[in-house]
Amino acid sequence: MTVPGLPGRWPGGARSVAVVTVDLQADRAVLGPHPEYAGLDKTLSTARYGLRHGVDALLDRLDRAGVPSTWFVPGTVVAEHPQVVCRVRDAGAAVGLQGWDVVPLHDTDPDALAVLLDRALAEFERARVTADGFRLPCGEWPLDLADALLARGIAWSSSFVSGELPFRIPGTIGELVELPFHWTMNDRQAFEWNFAPAMPAGHARIAAYDDVLDNWLTEFHATHDEGGMWVLTMHPEIMATPGRLVVLDELLRELRGQSGCRLMTGPELARWWADSHPHDPPGQPLSVFLGATGRTHL
Amino acid sequence: MSRPDGTGPVHWPGGAGSAAVLAFDLDGPTGRAMIDGSLWRRPIRFAQGGYGPFAALPRLLDTLARTNTRATFFTPAWVVEHWPAAVLGAAAAGHEIAHHGYQHERFLDLTPDQQAEVIDRSQEIFRSVLGRPATGFRTPTGDWSPETRGLLAARGFRYSSSLRDGHTPYRHVIDGRITDLVEIPARVDLDDYAHLAYFRDPDFPSGGDRIAGYRGVLASWLREIEGFRRVGGCLITTFHPQVIGTPGRARLVGELANSLHTAGDVWVTTAEDVAAHVLSTWEAR
Numbered sequence: 298m299t300v301p302g303l304p305g306r307w308p309g310g311a312r313s314v315a316v317v318t319v320d321l322q323a324d325r326a327v328l329g330p331h332p333e334y335a336g337l338d339k340t341l342s343t344a345r346y347g348l349r350h351g352v353d354a355l356l357d358r359l360d361r362a363g364v365p366s367t368w369f370v371p372g373t374v375v376a377e378h379p380q381v382v383c384r385v386r387d388a389g390a391a392v393g394l395q396g397w398d399v400v401p402l403h404d405t406d407p408d409a410l411a412v413l414l415d416r417a418l419a420e421f422e423r424a425r426v427t428a429d430g431f432r433l434p435c436g437e438w439p440l441d442l443a444d445a446l447l448a449r450g451i452a453w454s455s456s457f458v459s460g461e462l463p464f465r466i467p468g469t470i471g472e473l474v475e476l477p478f479h480w481t482m483n484d485r486q487a488f489e490w491n492f493a494p495a496m497p498a499g500h501a502r503i504a505a506y507d508d509v510l511d512n513w514l515t516e517f518h519a520t521h522d523e524g525g526m527w528v529l530t531m532h533p534e535i536m537a538t539p540g541r542l543v544v545l546d547e548l549l550r551e552l553r554g555q556s557g558c559r560l561m562t563g564p565e566l567a568r569w570w571a572d573s574h575p576h577d578p579p580g581q582p583l584s585v586f587l588g589a590t591g592r593t594h595l
Numbered sequence: 596m597s598r599p600d601g602t603g604p605v606h607w608p609g610g611a612g613s614a615a616v617l618a619f620d621l622d623g624p625t626g627r628a629m630i631d632g633s634l635w636r637r638p639i640r641f642a643q644g645g646y647g648p649f650a651a652l653p654r655l656l657d658t659l660a661r662t663n664t665r666a667t668f669f670t671p672a673w674v675v676e677h678w679p680a681a682v683l684g685a686a687a688a689g690h691e692i693a694h695h696g697y698q699h700e701r702f703l704d705l706t707p708d709q710q711a712e713v714i715d716r717s718q719e720i721f722r723s724v725l726g727r728p729a730t731g732f733r734t735p736t737g738d739w740s741p742e743t744r745g746l747l748a749a750r751g752f753r754y755s756s757s758l759r760d761g762h763t764p765y766r767h768v769i770d771g772r773i774t775d776l777v778e779i780p781a782r783v784d785l786d787d788y789a790h791l792a793y794f795r796d797p798d799f800p801s802g803g804d805r806i807a808g809y810r811g812v813l814a815s816w817l818r819e820i821e822g823f824r825r826v827g828g829c830l831i832t833t834f835h836p837q838v839i840g841t842p843g844r845a846r847l848v849g850e851l852a853n854s855l856h857t858a859g860d861v862w863v864t865t866a867e868d869v870a871a872h873v874l875s876t877w878e879a880r
Contacts, residue, residue: 299653299654299657300650300653300654301649301650301653401796403636435795435796436796437636437637437638437639437640437796438637438638438639440636440638456639457638457639457642457643458639458642458643458794458795459642459643459645459646459650460646460650461650461841461842462650477642479841480793480794480795480806481793481806481841481843486793486805486806487805487806496803497802497803497804498798498801498802498803499800499801499802499803499804500802501800501802501803501804501805502805504805504806504808505808507808508807508808508809508810508811509808511808511809511810512806512808512809512843515809515843515846516841516842516843516844517843518843519841519842519843519845519846520842520843522842523654523842525842579680580648580649580678580680580681581645581649582624582641582642582644582645582646582649583638583641583642583645585641585645585649585677585678586624586638586641586642586645588677589635589677590635595638
């Protein structure tokens, strides 16, 4: 009995795929959820480290390792730092939309949602960066988001937490491909730390770097053996410390060194999945959700 | 023969010095958000839970099959209703499916009549889908009420694995009488939530703690295996497929199972079998 829906082979006959993603949120990561932290320069300078050093450092390491990447950017960040986003585009990375600001979209009414998506996409256009794909900035998936994205030419998302397999999110005018991620492969979960205000809320110790790398590689190798999809999420202000860049180099070497694993961008993988896998297997959680709620679309 | 408080040494079968049960709470998306209805606007949270029966369970069943291990799955009856093929697959592979509420209720919140209704409704679903009722019970979340044990005993349940007060099974004493309801107490140290679970919105852990390093977690669990062997108890886990059933973490379960088997003196079996053995070797007063 194997995990239902594993495709057997990925593009080019690969046994597994890996997608490296980066959330480029700058100081909106702090100010979006906490506008009251405006003016806390020490705290915000940590977030700005990402813009000043982290973006270029990550692009450099990824380029040296020959690993493609997919970056998600909120509209506010495109508006405030278009040159940075252009550098990401020019480095050959895929770039997707991460809403307008780093705030939950869950209770946004459809009209307001449309306005902020359009506002964000206008910033992408102004910067001459194509927004291919979407990731929620935080929080829960608002019902009816699929149609709002599909209507704006966005065909895929990476917003759900679960799993080693793409699946579909149905709208009424089409379907999104979802490339889910997992909190294990997330640098913020492992390393974020701020004294005042407390981040994380309970001041958990910064995780040991070797433990984190070991967890990431354990999941990577097991996912490869099984033939699934492995997704990593990084943040320039978290992962690009001098010491963690050394860890990143090691990780990227392992990814590249795994024969039979194809490293892909989100758009490439989503398009391949859309073409080759029209149906999710029975029991896929979203289809159980739709059945239980009597909904046909999300 | 057990002591007046229902405890006593257990002599394990076949020369084994201790026992071990790999027990999983197959919660799926059930729980408070489903019960209060908020889950029906939360597809991400639902999908996180659904990952358990959909993707994690087949992976864990593979691991258990490869290590020749029979396990116990405490399964809310709602999950049996909505992933019947997956749960039937687990039963067909020789694993025990036991009671875990209908939608993972907090029994302390329910009146005795409501608790009875949950238990009876779930047993009906078990009979209808799986062909047999559960003989074991684990409190889904939080506490039970003073009446719960009596309800279970009256309905012929053989055991509960809900409390934290021992390392060896004992018999529940209700109204001064030693009953045929066995308790197989668990420990939080062998709960994957305490080491590995991480969710957002709402945040778990509430303080935003890290996911632990897998190596250290496995090492701690292996120490517990050794410790249980020394005391002659019954080690029973509280694993959750949606937490421990990722590709990398399922390997930890495999290593645990291997370690239990290669020890050579541990009876690795289902909770149901442990309870039956305890009852058969201890006479009632």
